[in-house]
Amino acid sequence: MPGRLLLVPNTLDFGVASAGAEPGLDETLPLGVVRTAARLGHWVAENAKTTRAFLKRVDALVPLVRPLQEIAIVELPRPPKGRPGGMPDLAPLLGPALQGLDLGLISEAGLPAVADPGAALVQAAHARGIEVVPLAGPSSLLLALAASGLNGQSFAFVGYLPIEDGERAARIRELETLSRRAGQTQLLIETPYRNPALLAALLAHLQESTRLSVSCALTTPGGSTRSDSVGRWKAKPTPLPVDRPAVFALLAG
Amino acid sequence: MPGRLLLVPNTLDFGVASAGAEPGLDETLPLGVVRTAARLGHWVAENAKTTRAFLKRVDALVPLVRPLQEIAIVELPRPPKGRPGGMPDLAPLLGPALQGLDLGLISEAGLPAVADPGAALVQAAHARGIEVVPLAGPSSLLLALAASGLNGQSFAFVGYLPIEDGERAARIRELETLSRRAGQTQLLIETPYRNPALLAALLAHLQESTRLSVSCALTTPGGSTRSDSVGRWKAKPTPLPVDRPAVFALLAG
Numbered sequence: 001m002p003g004r005l006l007l008v009p010n011t012l013d014f015g016v017a018s019a020g021a022e023p024g025l026d027e028t029l030p031l032g033v034v035r036t037a038a039r040l041g042h043w044v045a046e047n048a049k050t051t052r053a054f055l056k057r058v059d060a061l062v063p064l065v066r067p068l069q070e071i072a073i074v075e076l077p078r079p080p081k082g083r084p085g086g087m088p089d090l091a092p093l094l095g096p097a098l099q100g101l102d103l104g105l106i107s108e109a110g111l112p113a114v115a116d117p118g119a120a121l122v123q124a125a126h127a128r129g130i131e132v133v134p135l136a137g138p139s140s141l142l143l144a145l146a147a148s149g150l151n152g153q154s155f156a157f158v159g160y161l162p163i164e165d166g167e168r169a170a171r172i173r174e175l176e177t178l179s180r181r182a183g184q185t186q187l188l189i190e191t192p193y194r195n196p197a198l199l200a201a202l203l204a205h206l207q208e209s210t211r212l213s214v215s216c217a218l219t220t221p222g223g224s225t226r227s228d229s230v231g232r233w234k235a236k237p238t239p240l241p242v243d244r245p246a247v248f249a250l251l252a253g
Numbered sequence: 254m255p256g257r258l259l260l261v262p263n264t265l266d267f268g269v270a271s272a273g274a275e276p277g278l279d280e281t282l283p284l285g286v287v288r289t290a291a292r293l294g295h296w297v298a299e300n301a302k303t304t305r306a307f308l309k310r311v312d313a314l315v316p317l318v319r320p321l322q323e324i325a326i327v328e329l330p331r332p333p334k335g336r337p338g339g340m341p342d343l344a345p346l347l348g349p350a351l352q353g354l355d356l357g358l359i360s361e362a363g364l365p366a367v368a369d370p371g372a373a374l375v376q377a378a379h380a381r382g383i384e385v386v387p388l389a390g391p392s393s394l395l396l397a398l399a400a401s402g403l404n405g406q407s408f409a410f411v412g413y414l415p416i417e418d419g420e421r422a423a424r425i426r427e428l429e430t431l432s433r434r435a436g437q438t439q440l441l442i443e444t445p446y447r448n449p450a451l452l453a454a455l456l457a458h459l460q461e462s463t464r465l466s467v468s469c470a471l472t473t474p475g476g477s478t479r480s481d482s483v484g485r486w487k488a489k490p491t492p493l494p495v496d497r498p499a500v501f502a503l504l505a506g
Contacts, residue, residue: 007399012389023285028389032280114395114405122402126480134396136265136281136472138389142367146260147387149375152367156409156437184409219389227379 003097005125006104007112008037009137010054012219014109015192016244025057028219033135037104038062041071042096046107046117048073054106072096076117090124097130109245110139115157115189140218141187144247147225148185148213151251155185161198172205179210180252188248195240198248203237206230209253217244229253256350258378259357260365261290262390263307265472267362268445269497278310281472286388290357291315294324295349299360299370301326307359325349329370343377350383362498363392368410368442393471394440397500400478401438401466404504408438414451425458432463433505441501448493451501456490459483462506470497482506 011028025034037058045051051073077088097103105112112118125132141157162168175186190198202212208231215225226238240246264281278287290311298304304326330341350356358365365371378385394410415421428439443451455465466480479491493499
């Protein structure tokens with residue numbers, strides 16, 4: 001019997017809480033998930049260092065089954081840039097599962113394989129008959145959607161916008177048209193230091209009646225959501241932080 | 254100071270676990286969320302009866318701040334069918350928050366206002382300057398997406414398909430085209446007893462190379478995900494349960 005590939009959620013405070021001041025994992029993760037994480041001896045991770053920090057937080061609640069230095073953590077290879085199809089073979093990463101051991105997959109924040117690396121490994125697991133089990137945990141995208149009050153019956157996540165001004169403006173108008181045609185909320189993200197630039201571009205290119213919601217650092221102290229028409233955002237701007245992750249949601253009015 | 258509108262996640266075992274046999278809430282919800290829920294005296298709910306059942310499970314972990322029968326639970330009005338714009342005034346539901354008390358919003362499973370009622374109330378809260386705070390919890394849509402191994406960098410949730418055969422077939426082809434054009438995973442759901450009919454329609458109308466993932470009853474015992482090409486689904490069918498919720502995900506190959 002092969003082991004399983006467990007998709008282990010991380011908290012959403014990556015890069016937000018100052019080291020040593022993190023809240024207990026049980027503020028945002030189920031204890032059942034923490035217990036499962038404490039039992040795993042093999043991990044595939046977006047980042048080994050942050051995974052060790054995560055496991056220390058696990059250990060504070062539920063003792064790890066073996067010492068941290070004996071837990072195997074292998075980093076996901078990054079897909080080589082500009083060489084589509086050049087993805088390295090992921091099968092070796094699944095070795096522990098093929099040998100009958102449960103294997104954890106974790107990213108730096110939220111659910112692995114959603115707006116984060118990991119999907120190729122999940123696909124490789126399915127192809128080899130390894131059971132894939134996602135564990136309950138938060139997603140900043142869906143928390144931002146819930147908090148927006150925008151359409152939660154139809155929505156799309158489109159990732160990052162182009163950085164070049166003209167291309168970005170065109171993409172913003174395209175998303176607004178898509179949103180109007182299908183009544184579909186469009187969710188997007190940006191690298192934190194570009195949050196203010198993305199907000200300025202959205203306010204410049206969206207129509208006044210379109211609704212825009214911005215959620216910052218949800219589930220952490222000081223997390224916030226403002227959901228308002230573009231017209232009211234313009235009349236009364238809210239500056240965005242440049243050091244905290246934000247999720248932007250828009251719905252054509 | 255007004256109170257806040259807290260978006261409280263529910264477990265994903267609605268209609269799955271048999272009454273009395275539910276696992277502890279801490280298997281799928283963070284203890285921090287359970288503690289917050291135990292303190293709330295006012296709720297707006299998709300369903301009052303299931304909210305009382307939820308509060309009994311809360312009480313088993315963290316004693317409720319007041320007896321269950323003294324906790325106010327108001328049901329969300331259902332939007333009148335076929336009368337767009339006839340939505341009742343939701344402002345009275347926000348009364349406790351306007352008087353300075355925190356108010357919980359909860360649905361029968363997962364996050365409120367995502368593939369569930371509640372977005373109009375969230376919007377009404379924003380319009381009145383009431384802070385909206387989403388609490389960390391699981392979403393069956395994103396767990397299914399993570400477990401699918403399909404594209405998690407670009408995806409859309411499109412809700413239910415039409416029931417009529419011809420319309421459904423046309424919509425399936427439209428979603429496949431959308432998925433191919435944008436490389437976008439398409440997520441859909443169905444009422445459990447129609448799961449087999451939806452699977453049959455997907456297999457009949459999608460191309461063999463399109464990848465299809467079906468997750469059933471995630472986070473509950475016996476929860477499962479199969480992710481495979483349409484060709485392999487056809488060659489080796491897996492029957493779907495008619496009494497457990499499923500999430501379907503497709504990505505044109």
